[in-house]
Amino acid sequence: MNNTGISIRMTAVIALFSAFFFMERALSQGLDYKIKIHTPLINKSKKEIVILARKLGIVEILKWTHTCYEGKRPGCGKCPACVLREKGFREAGIKDPLFNL
Ligand SMILES: [Zn+2]
Numbered sequence: 187m188n189n190t191g192i193s194i195r196m197t198a199v200i201a202l203f204s205a206f207f208f209m210e211r212a213l214s215q216g217l218d219y220k221i222k223i224h225t226p227l228i229n230k231s232k233k234e235i236v237i238l239a240r241k242l243g244i245v246e247i248l249k250w251t252h253t254c255y256e257g258k259r260p261g262c263g264k265c266p267a268c269v270l271r272e273k274g275f276r277e278a279g280i281k282d283p284l285f286n287l
Pocket residue numbers: 253254255256257258261262263264265266267268
């Protein structure tokens with residue numbers, strides 16, 4: 187929590203919603219066509235995303251995603267993005283296919 191009582195995660199979600207809102211507006215004006223950007227994963231935790239991938243039978247596709255801030259593949263395992271990814275797979279009880287390359 188920050189001093190406003192809003193969690194850092196919620197602050198990030200609000201910032202992302204704002205960014206998508208402005209992108210939609212800019213694209214719609216630039217293309218003169220109503221654009222809607224759908225973000226079905228924006229409110230889901232990493233664990234929920236991994237579980238959803240399993241439910242859809244697409245966990246193997248996640249080996250093609252890249253999250254490491256250090257640009258390493260399969261990942262440095264130390265940066266915040268790698269730590270969150272590992273936590274999400276661990277909590278979901280699923281082995282990260284990124285490490286099966
Ligand atoms: Zn990393």
